[in-house]
Amino acid sequence: MSIPDYQTLMLPVLEIAAAGETRVPDAAEKIADRLGLSIAEREEMLPSGKQRLLHNRIHWAKFYMNKAGLIDIPSRGRFCASAAGRNFLEQNPDRINVEALKNFPEFVEFYSKSADQSTLNEAPASIAAAASDSTPEEQIDAAHGLMHAALKAELLQRIHSQTPSFFEKVIVDLLLAMGYGGTHEQAALKLGKSGDGGVDGVIDEDRLGLDRIYVQAKRYAAHVSVGRPEVQGFVGSLVGLGATKGVFVTTSSFSSHAIEYVKHLPQRVILVDGARLGDLMVEHDVGVRLNRTIFFKRLDEDFFSDE
Structure with missing residues (x-):
């Protein structure tokens, strides 16, 4: 089964906390056993890779119930x-969620924007955000993923609106940003100047030119995939040149036959489709620039430690 959202976890977290002081990892193990989660589900990470998904959802369940006065934090990393909270459990609730927490003045006060917003009808938008099944971190990751996908799509669209020579420049800029080649001028001279029918260019793998990578670039529309014959023609050119490394870049995609074909070659051939091209351009700041940076800070438990 999938990991429940953090609101669904509120009741079991409070029940475990009512049995005595506990920690998030211990509560996670008990809940995972109760739900019969697989090892893979127990180890599933947030998209950021910073924390286990189950631990994160338990943390936020605990956090919101603490703001409602149902959970106490007696010492570092421990809660009960x-x-x-125990009185609330005696009412045998079927579920605890943000809507239920609105009945506790402490919770409403926590989310109040100002002193004049004292009624639930005037509660700020942050309560609506908390009412989501996703934790704040999951919402941030989802928003980031959506913006990243939109940016990649826009990059490819703009590449298609430019000239073929501009696409070659994009590949030069990207390879240089990734640490290949020497100067921009040297790379530009080599890319697109090989004279071989199946190779668009060659670029040094390192600044000393100890090894070379041969490049093929195809600016195709999204619905036109690169098939095995085109990739096979590129590999044939590599063999003729005595080359062992090649990169085939396209703005579209590769057919399953092309992908399977390169897996069994003695040469090292990397296929970069439009999706990966967009990822690499964003990662290496090619065609994009930083808009703004947001820092998220956490409580420093060590600062409050008596040790």
Whole structure:
């Protein structure tokens, strides 16, 4: 089964906390056993790769219930049910969620924008955000993923609106940004100047020119995939040149036959489709620039430690 959202986890987290002081990893193990989660589900990470998904959702369940006064934090990294939390459990609730927490003044106060917003009808938009099944970090990751996908699509669209020579420049800039080649001028001279029918260019793998990478670039529309015959023609050119390394870049995609074909070659041939091209351009700041940086800070538990 999939990992429940953090609101669904509120009730089991409070029940475990009512049994005595616990920690997020311990609560996660008990909940995972109760739900019968697989090892893969227990180890599933947030998209950021910074924390286990189950641990993150338990943390936010605990955090919001603490703001409602149902959870106490007696010491670093430990939590337990408060008297109010135990009393609430005695009512045998079927579920605890953000809507239920709105009945606790402490919770509403936590989300209030100002002193004049004292009623639930005037509660700020952050309560609506908290009411989502996703934790704040999951919402941030989802928003980042959406913006990243939109940026990649826009990059490819703009590449298609430019000239073929501009696409060659994009490949030069990208390879240089990734650490290949020497100067921009040297790379530009080599890319697109090989004279071989199946190779668009060659670029030094390092600044000393100890090894070379041969490049093929195809600016195709999204619905036109690169098939095995085109890749096979590129590999044939590599063999004729005595080359062992090649990169085939396209703005579209590769057919399954082309992908399978390069897996069994003695030469090292990397296929870069439009999606990966967009990822690499964003990662290496080619055709994009930083818009803004947002820092998220956490409580420093060591600062408050008595040790």
